[in-house]
Amino acid sequence: MAFAPIWIAACTDASTAEAPPPPPPTVSVVEIRTEDVPIYSEHAAQTFARDMVEVRARVDGFIEKRFFEVGSMVKAGQLLYRLDVRPYRAEVAKARGDLAQSEANLDFAKRQVALAQAEADLAQSEANLLKAQNDVSRLRPLVEQDAAPKQSLDDALAALEASQANVDARRANVEQVRLSTSTQVNSVEGQVEANRALLETAELNLDYASIRAPISGRIGDTRVQVGGLVTRSSPEPLTTIVPLDPIWIRFQVSEEEVLLYQSLVAQGAKAPPLELVLADGKSFPHPGRLENTVNQVDPKTGTLEVQATFPNPEHTLLPGQFGRVRVQTADKSDAILIPQRAVMEMQGLQSVMAVGPDNKVMAHGIQTGARVGDRWVVESGLKAGDRVIVEGLQKAGPGSVVDPKPYQPQAKPSAGGGA
Incomplete structure (x- = not known):
């Protein structure tokens, strides 16, 4: 009986030595291919009402009737109120x-x-x-x-x-x-x-005594009800009207972008159309155009306010909404693009994990440029044919062997991007 533990231990060591090594971890990779892509500049933007009009009484009197619904669209010249005539x-x-x-x-x-x-x-x-x-x-x-x-x-x-x-x-x-x-x-x-x-x-x-809409637009709440007295000297307007088509957008751009835009225009290039990305990530269906800029650069931020208009025939946009404005600034040929999630950043340095021909992982320092959708344009550090890990980075270290599989991105609405 004294030999039994020894025999069992010997059998255990033999089975452990004969067990096969674990398989290499699976990672998702993208193979770099060059492509021609437009480069966009993207800016936070807000809609605003440039020509909001206050509706005021020009004569004194009691309101006999109101002819509009609050929040409805009205046309210029439309009857809004009638006073006692x-x-x-x-x-x-x-x-x-x-x-x-x-x-x-x-x-x-x-x-x-x-x-x-x-x-x-x-x-x-x-x-x-x-x-x-x-x-x-x-x-x-x-x-x-x-x-x-x-x-x-x-x-x-x-x-x-x-x-x-x-x-x-x-x-x-x-x-x-x-x-x-x-x-x-x-x-x-x-x-x-x-x-x-x-x-x-x-x-x-x-x-x-018949108060009419001075402009077309969406009318606000009424401050005085039927039967109330209105006067020419009242400090409060009866209501307000906001024009919605076109809608105005304001956003800030850097001095460099202003100079770039001016250079393009000086070279005869047409003013690029603007794209508006809404808060839900969807693109507004109508392109906009630049209208004007303020007359000086903000010395605190080094930016310049730009104003643009977008057609708004469906009255989808309202003043005060936020979004992002995209404007194409260049076309880049043979660009190298990688998913943003593949890029690691530490102490201001960017890097990716690439898989070599022998499926060994190697770290590559890179420098990114413009953002295109959910991808970065890589300015240096990668070349066509390189395989970059997108998913499974936590399982891959430099020198380790992995099992690379093609990366399958999930379909989602494009939110756009910019430099």
């Missing part, structure tokens, strides 16, 4: 009456009735003067021949003098009436113009 209709009626009266006064003044009467009186006086002159001319020879009494001539001379004075007075009166009539016509014409302006103002106020 009765006071303004009364003002229009009064202004029309005042204008008609002043126009009648003007017509009367222009007919110059008083002047006509004064001129008629002058004509009568001139006729009397002529008769007096004739009487004197007739009596003077008769008196000289003692054919008529001298008193008759004296009476005729007195009548002539009186007639001359009367003509002078009538002539002065005509001039005075003519001047007065001209002044009166001018005054009444001024009154007509003033009343016409009052009528236009009254008609405008009546029109302003």
